[in-house]
Amino acid sequence: MTLSDPMIDTRATSLRDALGDRVLLAGDPGYDAARMPWNVAVDQRPFAVTGPQTAEEVVEVVRAAAASGLRVAPQSTGHAAAALAGTDLTDVVLVSLTGMRGVTVDPVARTARVLGGSLWNDVIEAAAPHGLTALHGSAGDVSVAGYTLSGGLSFYARTHGLAINTVRAVQIVTADGSLLRASADENAELFWAVRGGSGAFGVIVSLELDLLPYADVFAGMLLWDASRAAEVAHAWAAWTASAPESATTTLRIMNFPPMPELPPFLSGRSVVVLDGAILETDAAASALLEPLRALAPEMDTFARIPAAGLVAVHMDPPGPTPAVTAQSVLAELPSEAVEAFLAAGAVPGMFFAELRHLGGAIARRPDHAGAVGSVAGAYLAHTVAVVPVPEAMAGADAAVLAGLAALEAWQTDELLLTFIDRGDVDRDAGLGGAATRLRELKRRFDPNDTFAAAHAL
Numbered sequence: 001m002t003l004s005d006p007m008i009d010t011r012a013t014s015l016r017d018a019l020g021d022r023v024l025l026a027g028d029p030g031y032d033a034a035r036m037p038w039n040v041a042v043d044q045r046p047f048a049v050t051g052p053q054t055a056e057e058v059v060e061v062v063r064a065a066a067a068s069g070l071r072v073a074p075q076s077t078g079h080a081a082a083a084l085a086g087t088d089l090t091d092v093v094l095v096s097l098t099g100m101r102g103v104t105v106d107p108v109a110r111t112a113r114v115l116g117g118s119l120w121n122d123v124i125e126a127a128a129p130h131g132l133t134a135l136h137g138s139a140g141d142v143s144v145a146g147y148t149l150s151g152g153l154s155f156y157a158r159t160h161g162l163a164i165n166t167v168r169a170v171q172i173v174t175a176d177g178s179l180l181r182a183s184a185d186e187n188a189e190l191f192w193a194v195r196g197g198s199g200a201f202g203v204i205v206s207l208e209l210d211l212l213p214y215a216d217v218f219a220g221m222l223l224w225d226a227s228r229a230a231e232v233a234h235a236w237a238a239w240t241a242s243a244p245e246s247a248t249t250t251l252r253i254m255n256f257p258p259m260p261e262l263p264p265f266l267s268g269r270s271v272v273v274l275d276g277a278i279l280e281t282d283a284a285a286s287a288l289l290e291p292l293r294a295l296a297p298e299m300d301t302f303a304r305i306p307a308a309g310l311v312a313v314h315m316d317p318p319g320p321t322p323a324v325t326a327q328s329v330l331a332e333l334p335s336e337a338v339e340a341f342l343a344a345g346a347v348p349g350m351f352f353a354e355l356r357h358l359g360g361a362i363a364r365r366p367d368h369a370g371a372v373g374s375v376a377g378a379y380l381a382h383t384v385a386v387v388p389v390p391e392a393m394a395g396a397d398a399a400v401l402a403g404l405a406a407l408e409a410w411q412t413d414e415l416l417l418t419f420i421d422r423g424d425v426d427r428d429a430g431l432g433g434a435a436t437r438l439r440e441l442k443r444r445f446d447p448n449d450t451f452a453a454a455h456a457l
Helices: 004-023 031-035 055-067 118-132 142-148 189-199 226-242 282-293 307-312 335-344 389-407 436-444
Strands: 023-025 047-049 071-075 092-096 104-107 110-115 165-173 179-183 203-211 214-223 246-254 270-278 302-306 323-332 351-357 379-386
Touching: 004 047, 004 055, 023 031, 023 270, 031 092, 031 270, 055 071, 055 092, 055 165, 055 179, 055 203, 071 118, 071 203, 104 118, 104 302, 110 118, 118 142, 118 307, 142 189, 142 203, 179 189, 179 270, 189 203, 214 226, 214 282, 214 307, 226 270, 226 282, 226 335, 270 282, 302 307, 323 389, 335 351, 335 389, 351 389, 379 389
Parallel strands: 047 092, 071 092
Antiparallel strands: 023 047, 104 110, 110 203, 165 179, 165 203, 214 270, 214 302, 246 270, 246 351, 323 379, 351 379
16 A cells, blocks of 8 residues: 555544654655664564654554554564564554663662663663663663563573563553553553563553672683684583583674674684673682683683673674574583584574573572563574675575574474564464463453564464
8 A cells, every 4th residue: 555545644644643743654754764673684664653752752652553543563672673574564653762761770779760762781881880780681782671571681691580580660551542550569460461571562661670789790702713613512512511500601603704894803704602701709700611711712801890891792783783583492402412503503604603501590480470481491592694685685594594403303392582583483482381371461451452562472
């Protein structure tokens, strides 16, 4: 349909009458920039885009969309925009929360109130002066709401569990345009649902989170040329089999074409990298790392660093990046699985194969948890291919899926919601048995299916 279609004209007119120039329709100046997600490989084309600045404006948007016969898709950054790939956005108002950023820290209670469009860098910066940090991920420009309410896997996770369990309360705009606070004591069923169901139940305009009492942390990376990948990968697999819960680490094979914007130790090279954090004294952490340091890495940055520096250790891209990804959870990592991982990582181009060590507190569901509170399994396998031009998409997608297929013999039926960034995935696998109850609550809180979420129910 085009804007000349009577239904489109009626909806557009209704929306424009309610929101004025706060809404951008296809063809409006600024529409293309506003609809662009962080993952710029995703060409999302919603009916309209709007960028509210306050919770009250979010209420107006939701009410206006419903009155116009339109749906709503909340989006903070669009890191996981590909998860919307299977959703028809032609009747959807994309609510971009990028204008709603801000963090207030209570250093005595060790909590933070975080606006719905805030990034982890915002939280880290606000918490650091108080000697505090959070269960953030490996990239500082990821949104707090999307990451946390979908689980949240941090370098503190084997000790402290998933980030979703640190949520004390949310402020949310629901399908009828109500602005509610949901917590263990208020709207408790909604609070249970959003911790895992997140954007399917409304627009999150703020969260209250517990913080961690770490001013500094022993963290860093070890790097070798990829010619050492087999030796390093087998050693890391053996090391993680007995590593304490205080250690949360990842192993990656990283392939880079020659690129002048990359540092020389990465440009045009394939490397194997081990990184993470160890919540021990310097002496105990160094002793724990000794078997891996004995493999003589060419780079070793593990040291005591300010906790705010942990977010840079994983070297995630600093800006919007076109990419495709895939993931699976492994029950174990025997030598045969290590060999399969090594084969999966031998892909030319800008391709990454990664294993993240799970277990510990990640696998233990707290009594106060919501729909998602833990993930079973021993390792997360994650493949990523950068897509430099649209013509490369099909090959990149085939590569990330082939990498995981090689590990199929060790896969469980679980997934991590925060790593789902494609539309052809059964999200029930990331809900840990909560899918049925979530759907029942979705019908109660959103009977007209107003909200189009990246993780649809």
